[in-house]
Amino acid sequence: MLKLGATSFWEEFDPAKQGNAHLAMYGRPFGKSLCHAWGASPIYLPGKYFLGVKPTSAGYASWLAEPALGGLKWMEGTVPTPNGEIKIYCSTTEIRIRGSEGTGILKIKSSSRPVCKGAVIRSLTGNSYEIEIMKAKEYLVKYKL
Structure with missing residues (x-):
């Protein structure tokens, strides 16, 4: 096309x-x-399923990012929100994420504890971790699949 x-x-x-x-x-x-209106699904699907960004309260005042590469080596995208955007880059070894509004939670799986300067990393069950993403701050997370 x-x-x-x-x-x-x-x-x-x-x-x-x-x-x-x-x-x-x-x-x-x-x-x-x-x-065509519903022809835009090729753009919608990667943001939802690979970047894993979704609101957890009205207007993205809070949101969740749960990237899943699904066999890809890397993925990058921007999710528009009512008052800004959430930018995320994810590879097999690092994630860069920044939200211009609201408070986000980055949920990842890693075979060892991830490293992210200036962030609080919470251990969940298994090999899962959570990192709180404050608005207008960029985070660089190093991890291992």
Whole structure:
């Protein structure tokens, strides 16, 4: 879609189609929506399931980030909130996270106790840990999967 000039997600995409056939749908030559509302799921799903960011109170006054790489080597993204954003980078050895509003909790699994300068790290059951993320402060967490 990008090679064909897309700036949003199309209703349907088949890379095998050529020329204006990309614009045809429903038996009409230009019947396809080129900014389809539920076509945005490719963007929504990584934020929800890989970055694991979700509100725990109204308007992200409190939130939880529970990244899960799912076999990826790294992942980076920004989750928009009503009054700012939550930025997170996660690899197999470190997490960088910053929330511009609210108080967050970063939940991770690590084979050894994670290290994060200036943060309180709480042990949970098994190999799970929690770190409180204060607004407007960037955290760098070193850990081992």
